[in-house]
Amino acid sequence: MNLQIFYLGITVLHLLFLHVTQAQHLLNAGQQRKSAVDSNLIDNGTVYRLTVKNKDTLNYATYNVFIPKGIDRIRGVLIHQHGCGMEGRGVSTAYDVQYQSFAKKWNLAIVGADLYYTAGCYAWREPDSGSGESLLAALTQIGEVSDQSALGEAPWLLWGHSGGGYWALAMIRDYPQRVLAAFCYSPAFDPSWNYPKEALEIPLMIRHAGATDANSPEVSCWATAVNSFKKLRRAGGLVSIAYTPYQNHNYSFVRYMAIPFYESALSQRLPRGRSASFREMRKIDRTRGWLGDTLSLNTYPYRTYKDEASSMSWLPDSATAAAWKEYVITGSVIDRTPPPPPFELRIARLHSVSVALRWKADADIESGIKHFNIYNNDQLIARFPEHGVYQYFDTNGDDAIPMSALPEMKIIATALKDSNFRLTISAVNHFNLESERITFPSIE
Structure with a gap:
């Protein structure tokens, strides 16, 4: 997450603007025009931005790619694909502090894609429209600019909403050897194709809202x-279905289910050893998985279930099975563990009754960052931000709000007249669990 500056006392300071660097690189790849890569340096990594254009049409795609700071080799890529008519929102995924922490843990890149096609999603939903090739070209070029050459060949976690869910299913069909796992949020347009044998090895979860989903004949999300x-x-695929009946096409807390599902898949599918070839992506032993009854919602170990299982959801492990059961019953998955505490704390006196506090923090992978608490000698004296939350997400599209690309300053009228003050800080996640309190060092 971004460097935070918090002011205690009455003072006025200007905003600290994010330092932005530019990197230029030319692309000559098939039908793609030359494009330049912009790079935005943020506190815990870099966001690269690249637009890839089709030389024969007005179609183009913009990719915002987050790469965490300090990783020596990308091991996978989460590709977060928006739905129909939602162009321009892909940038937020690259600045989402919860996904950034997820990426840092697993050495992943995060891709927020915006597909601008004159025919809309009715064209780009098919990878052979150019949306598949432009993604490959962008990953290769950004990998070169970022000195992460593995980016162009690393396996994918796919995420798609609505028309983006159709696109994710089509990518499983066309690039099964590249896909670690996939999560489809109310996929649309009821594809009729058959899948290659390799696609049956990909863990896939499909969420829908039944009768309250987008079910017009041309969209058909339930179907x-x-x-x-x-x-x-029925073909033996590692597939599960999650029906959340009290939600709808644009309202579902999908990331609370998708992230633990991805983590289970990563733990079983990533090649062993950080230097291993991506071609050594492991097959999952399906007999070690769990089964979920889509009617009773009961779950069972695969090895102990004796009846016909082709109508049962297949789930990677017991933890995912428990989360799936909670999700289909309640529509969410509760985070039961506190977030990590802030770190790299700094304090500087501004004048006799005012200090400036600086810190960093990794978001809670399960539920992000809601706010920070500031204490003086165990008494809560302030929170950051003063009102609202640091970052949340729009369920329609799973977009981060706000993007938190720039540090935010807050002016708080709290006088610290006692020279013996002892300031501490904690992080609070979206389920109101609080981290350990960390003490600020002596004043600089």
């Missing part, structure tokens, strides 16, 4: 979810 699940599951 898409059910028919795709049945087709892949």
